[in-house]
Amino acid sequence: MYFSGKLYRSARRAVIGWTRAINNHGNPRHIHLALSLAAGKDLKDQENDESVVKTNAATYYEYPLDPDINHPNYEKYLPKIKRLYKTYQNELLEIISLYRFQDEIDLFCRCESMDASAGGNKKGSLEDSAAIEVRNLIKKIYQDFFSEFIERNESRKCCKYIEKCRYNSTYKKRIDCQVCVEDKLAKAACAYIHSYNECNRLPLKSNRRILSFSWLFSRYLLKLRRRNQQPKTVINQRNNIVCKIDMQILTKDGLRSRRKFNR
Numbered sequence: 252m253y254f255s256g257k258l259y260r261s262a263r264r265a266v267i268g269w270t271r272a273i274n275n276h277g278n279p280r281h282i283h284l285a286l287s288l289a290a291g292k293d294l295k296d297q298e299n300d301e302s303v304v305k306t307n308a309a310t311y312y313e314y315p316l317d318p319d320i321n322h323p324n325y326e327k328y329l330p331k332i333k334r335l336y337k338t339y340q341n342e343l344l345e346i347i348s349l350y351r352f353q354d355e356i357d358l359f360c361r362c363e364s365m366d367a368s369a370g371g372n373k374k375g376s377l378e379d380s381a382a383i384e385v386r387n388l389i390k391k392i393y394q395d396f397f398s399e400f401i402e403r404n405e406s407r408k409c410c411k412y413i414e415k416c417r418y419n420s421t422y423k424k425r426i427d428c429q430v431c432v433e434d435k436l437a438k439a440a441c442a443y444i445h446s447y448n449e450c451n452r453l454p455l456k457s458n459r460r461i462l463s464f465s466w467l468f469s470r471y472l473l474k475l476r477r478r479n480q481q482p483k484t485v486i487n488q489r490n491n492i493v494c495k496i497d498m499q500i501l502t503k504d505g506l507r508s509r510r511k512f513n514r
């Protein structure tokens with residue numbers, strides 16, 4: 252009985268540490284469970300709980316979404332993006348854990364600094380192996396992201412190809428049709444919105460915050476942002492012409508009525 256009571260008291264004291272660990276690195280869904288287990292503690296433990304809550308307020312940070320990186324049809328691609336993001340997140344976290352990096356920032360910065368300092372000639376290091384793994388992962392995500400557009404073009408022949416010359420060799424460059432352009436922009440916007448929303452649900456120090464996913468498609472995000480930043484008061488030329496014609500008719504009718512009145 253003595254040892255069971257001692258074990259019980261030790262477990263109750265450990266709740267504070269587990270709560271702090273969950274707040275900083277774990278799933279926030281388990282926080283309420285940990286706090287409920289800690290119910291009935293003495294005043295000192297309650298003060299510790301209050302300090303944990305105050306500390307936890309600073310550990311959460313929501314990345315604000317750029318309102319200009321948005322597309323009206325982005326929700327159409329949400330199921331596909333959720334699956335693709337999960338694949339990227341799991342495999343990137345596996346690389347981070349395997350090569351003992353802290354998070355994705357540590358991974359990318361150390362691989363980049365290695366390339367800059369060694370000129371890309373330092374082979375066989377952990378950073379070099381991790382960089383190869385990351386490149387293979389990015390290639391895989393690219394192929395999965397664009398596969399549906401490639402299949403659509405092969406079946407519909409909606410996009411055209413033009414020949415380009417580079418370094419004394421010719422190659423064919425695909426020019427996307429307007430439908431494919433809009434769908435790619437919508438899918439990239441969905442990747443941006445979903446990845447940032449997922450990260451905002453996690454604590455600031457959690458290594459599961461993966462923000463690099465959406466920026467694999469930065470070309471489309473920047474294009475979408477530039478387009479959405481254009482002035483909203485651009486006058487449609489056709490409407491402008493119609494307005495001018497209506498004004499001319501009204502002016503002519505007004506002159507005619509004045510002439511009749513003067514007569």
